[in-house]
Amino acid sequence: xxxxxxxxxxxxxxxxxxxxxxxxxxxxxxxxxxxxxxxxxxxxxxxxxxxxxxxxxxxxxxxxxxxxxxxxxxxxxxxxxxxxxxxxxxxxxxxxxxxxxxxxxxxxxxxxxxxxxxxxxxxxxxxxxxxxxxxxxxxxxxxxxxxxxxxxxxxxxxxxxxxxxxxxxxxxxxxxxxxxxxxxxxxxxxxxxxxxxxxxxxxxxxxxxxxxxxxxxxxxxxxxxxxxxxxxxxxxxxxxxxxxxxxxxxxxxxxxxxxxxxxxxxxxxxxxxxxxxxxxxx
Amino acid sequence: xxxxxxxxxxxxxxxxxxxxxxxxxxxxxxxxxxxxxxxxxxxxxxxxxxxxxxxxxxxxxxxxxxxxxxxxxxxxxxxxxxxxxxxxxxxxxxxxxxxxxxxxxxxxxxxxxxxxxxxxxxxxxxxxxxxxxxxxxxxxxxxxxxxxxxxxxxxxxxxxxxxxxxxxxxxxxxxxxxxxxxxxxxxxxxxxxxxxxxxxxxxxxxxxxxxxxxxxxxxxxxxxxxxxxxxxxxxxxxxxxxxxxxxxxxxxxxxxxxxxxxxxxxxxxxxxxxxxxxxxxxxxxxxxxxxxxxxxxxxxxxxxxxxxxxxxxxxxxxxxxxxxxxxxxxxxxxxxxxxxxxxxxxxxxxxxxxxxxxxxxxxxxxxxxxxxxxxxxxxxxxxxxxxxxxxxxxxxxxxxxxxxxxxxxxxxxxxxxxxxxxxxxxxxxxxxxxxxxxxxxxxxxxxxxxxxxxxxxxxxxxxxxxxxxxxxxxxxxxxxxxxxxxxxxxxxxxxxxxxxxxxxxxxxxxxxxxxxxxxxxxxxxxxxxxxxxxxxxxxxxxxxxxxxxxxxxxxxxxx
Numbered sequence: 023x024x025x026x027x028x029x030x031x032x033x034x035x036x037x038x039x040x041x042x043x044x045x046x047x048x049x050x051x052x053x054x055x056x057x058x059x060x061x062x063x064x065x066x067x068x069x070x071x072x073x074x075x076x077x078x079x080x081x082x083x084x085x086x087x088x089x090x091x092x093x094x095x096x097x098x099x100x101x102x103x104x105x106x107x108x109x110x111x112x113x114x115x116x117x118x119x120x121x122x123x124x125x126x127x128x129x130x131x132x133x134x135x136x137x138x139x140x141x142x143x144x145x146x147x148x149x150x151x152x153x154x155x156x157x158x159x160x161x162x163x164x165x166x167x168x169x170x171x172x173x174x175x176x177x178x179x180x181x182x183x184x185x186x187x188x189x190x191x192x193x194x195x196x197x198x199x200x201x202x203x204x205x206x207x208x209x210x211x212x213x214x215x216x217x218x219x220x221x222x223x224x225x226x227x228x229x230x231x232x233x234x235x236x237x238x239x240x241x242x243x244x245x246x247x248x249x250x251x252x253x254x255x256x257x258x259x260x261x262x263x264x265x266x267x268x269x270x271x272x273x274x275x276x277x278x279x280x281x282x283x284x285x286x287x288x289x290x291x292x293x294x295x296x297x298x299x300x301x302x303x304x
Numbered sequence: 305x306x307x308x309x310x311x312x313x314x315x316x317x318x319x320x321x322x323x324x325x326x327x328x329x330x331x332x333x334x335x336x337x338x339x340x341x342x343x344x345x346x347x348x349x350x351x352x353x354x355x356x357x358x359x360x361x362x363x364x365x366x367x368x369x370x371x372x373x374x375x376x377x378x379x380x381x382x383x384x385x386x387x388x389x390x391x392x393x394x395x396x397x398x399x400x401x402x403x404x405x406x407x408x409x410x411x412x413x414x415x416x417x418x419x420x421x422x423x424x425x426x427x428x429x430x431x432x433x434x435x436x437x438x439x440x441x442x443x444x445x446x447x448x449x450x451x452x453x454x455x456x457x458x459x460x461x462x463x464x465x466x467x468x469x470x471x472x473x474x475x476x477x478x479x480x481x482x483x484x485x486x487x488x489x490x491x492x493x494x495x496x497x498x499x500x501x502x503x504x505x506x507x508x509x510x511x512x513x514x515x516x517x518x519x520x521x522x523x524x525x526x527x528x529x530x531x532x533x534x535x536x537x538x539x540x541x542x543x544x545x546x547x548x549x550x551x552x553x554x555x556x557x558x559x560x561x562x563x564x565x566x567x568x569x570x571x572x573x574x575x576x577x578x579x580x581x582x583x584x585x586x587x588x589x590x591x592x593x594x595x596x597x598x599x600x601x602x603x604x605x606x607x608x609x610x611x612x613x614x615x616x617x618x619x620x621x622x623x624x625x626x627x628x629x630x631x632x633x634x635x636x637x638x639x640x641x642x643x644x645x646x647x648x649x650x651x652x653x654x655x656x657x658x659x660x661x662x663x664x665x666x667x668x669x670x671x672x673x674x675x676x677x678x679x680x681x682x683x684x685x686x687x688x689x690x691x692x693x694x695x696x697x698x699x700x701x702x703x704x705x706x707x708x709x710x711x712x713x714x715x716x717x718x719x720x721x722x723x724x725x726x727x728x729x730x731x732x733x734x735x736x737x738x739x740x741x742x743x744x745x746x747x748x749x750x751x752x753x754x755x756x757x758x759x760x761x762x763x764x765x766x767x768x769x770x771x772x773x774x775x776x777x778x779x780x781x782x783x784x785x786x787x788x789x790x791x792x793x794x795x796x797x798x799x800x801x802x803x804x805x806x807x808x809x810x811x812x813x814x815x816x817x818x819x820x821x822x823x824x825x826x827x828x829x830x831x832x833x834x835x836x837x838x839x840x841x842x843x844x845x846x847x848x849x850x851x852x853x854x855x856x857x858x859x860x861x862x863x
Binding site for chain 1: 428
């Protein structure tokens with residue numbers, strides 16, 4: 023015979039059953055804490071805690087046996103009805119069955135590479151002009167750039183830094199080329215994500231943040247180099263790079279992404295009847 | 305008392321015009337997951353203020369060389385209590401509180417599976433925390449004076465042995481944290497059972513909101529990670545009280561054993577704390593980008609992978625210990641490996657933002673703050689995974705900067721995002737947007753000003769936990785900047801406190817669904833009734849409210 027037969031359920035008032043409030047968990051927890059607290063205070067605290075723990079446990083047991091103690095919560099005002107909206111998720115071009123998850127048109131990665139190369143060249147010109155004006159030498163900025171890798175260059179005098187060095191020139195060319203292309207590639211990927219004023223982001227925000235980071239960390243990374251940098255020209259060169267690369271990328275024609283392709287097109291299966299890449303299947 | 309009598313009493317207890325004592329009893333005796341959630345978060349925020357005060361005192365002391373705002377003993381107590389408080393009494397209760405409140409609502413349930421166990425878990429946490437702080441008055445230090453624990457939040461052996469830690473301060477740490485730990489385990493069990501057994505019709509595992517998935521994995525991690533800590537604490541108690549020698553190196557015990565046991569808890573604990581942050585932003589970013597989360601199945605897989613891998617990286621906290629190169633290499637690899645699923649999540653959040661109609665409301669600002677700062681914290685984490693680099697900066701301020709970027713820049717920013725997002729549901733009132741933006745920008749500036757320079761001072765060799773330093777080390781500027789950042793943070797917290805208190809009494813009415821969101825908690829009133837839903841909802845997709853709002857273009861057609 024089940025326990026429910028000993029406790030027939032009375033007629034239900036208007037409402038929803040929820041667990042009845044009970045102080046047993048509170049009593050149990052307090053008791054357990056006092057048991058522990060007694061170890062670092064007085065043994066009598068442990069005794070009191072233990073008694074509370076037992077009282078709480080018995081109370082808890084009676085809460086759930088033979089049936090859970092419950093109370094009736096009155097039905098309150100319900101939520102306002104949900105009204106249908108008119109907005110709709112964009113579809114992939116010409117494919118009503120497929121939602122567009124991310125923008126379907128992006129700048130090609132090659133725009134970032136080319137933008138980076140052109141920006142890097144212009145940046146180098148600006149830095150060289152700076153060297154010429156400040157130090158009367160075409161090679162000062164080039165030598166400083168090489169000092170990020172070459173040991174000993176940073177400790178040279180201004181006169182030494184103004185001289186042409188084949189090693190420094192080659193190293194600086196490699197650094198400038200690699201960094202320009204890499205940053206251009208990052209610009210190419212990130213600029214389409216910027217919702218507003220992407221050129222401002224490319225030409226001002228990123229160069230200033232990068233210059234700030236360099237300024238803050240150069241004393242740790244290379245303290246000797248810190249004394250030889252012309253910061254105004256440094257920032258100017260960074261901004262020039264940002265303007266040129268950003269402008270180039272933004273003005274490149276966007277291309278469709280693989281989102282528009284069918285699965286078969288993506289995996290490269292060619293067969294009669296399969297539409298061309300990006301062509302609608304409807 | 306008969307069942308009917310109790311039912312009538314229950315009805316009467318909700319009558320209007322109840323006295324203060326009646327209302328107090330209602331909160332003490334409640335087993336309602338929402339009230340317990342509110343109590344968890346409120347207690348966590350109060351401990352946050354206390355922990356913040358402790359941190360501010362430390363920054364004041366370190367703002368300039370040779371200051372004597374606090375002495376070395378008090379400084380030891382401050383960093384111990386700050387770390388312990390922020391991890392165990394702020395992070396844990398807030399994550400459990402938010403989960404308590406919203407998991408049942410999001411899965412269309414009326415309560416957690418074990419409501420009384422839930423109340424027990426909360427009270428254990430609270431009493432554990434109070435017991436820890438009672439040490440300021442009750443613990444007898446070396447000279448018979450009251451003192452709080454001073455052994456650091458990870459309480460390394462053999463410093464915690466009776467020989468080195470006289471009096472009861474370390475015992476208070478063991479007992480207080482142990483009791484809170486029992487509470488966390490109780491709530492972890494509750495969350496797992498609730499999520500597995502109480503989901504509304506139609507909500508298969510792969511139709512659960514990501515929030516629920518993340519809290520599910522989080523609860524499993526709690527279940528796995530907390531018991532070793534409790535066991536280690538009991539062993540330490542045996543050492544201190546019964547003359548056992550588990551960690552007593554003078555008697556053949558092993559200090560490394562404590563490190564292994566603690567960090568087997570301690571590193572999953574980092575993920576226990578950060579997975580809820582992922583949970584909050586995984587709900588907030590889609591709503592404020594007006595797009596569905598990108599790559600839901602991959603997000604679920606990444607969550608499971610993070611949970612799994614996080615159990616096998618703990619030795620990276622012990623690289624400086626002198627373990628074998630093979631062990632170091634294995635744990636370096638596993639630590640780097642965890643960056644992969646975390647990176648997947650990053651890319652998916654960015655892809656969710658990409659092309660979305662981004663609304664820069666306060667919850668979104670905090671979420672974006674989380675993304676950038678957690679990314680930086682994650683990257684320095686990868687740097688620290690490299691053993692030779694770790695050897696160079698181990699126990700330096702670089703590490704302090706790193707984990708604050710993860711836990712403050714990540715977790716705390718996401719908690720504020722969650723509060724701005726969900727408090728309207730809890731209280732029925734909106735927080736002020738303008739004050740919220742002041743709060744965000746002040747905290748953003750203050751946080752980066754405080755913790756960014758710590759990377760530099762760490763690289764310059766400043767060890768953590770020193771209470772002062774000489775003026776010739778080149779650390780002055782960086783410490784001064786860090787301390788100035790605290791002033792910004794204090795201002796931000798004042799704005800936040802005012803905003804919350806003001807909104808509770810004078811805030812604009814929120815309505816049921818102020819953000820035009822899509823998960824089930826927005827389908828009931830603000831605040832929700834005790835029973836959550838008059839009728840248990842039936843769902844067909846991961847965004848049931850989207851389906852209701854867009855009957856011509858429901859999600860279930862595409863999932």
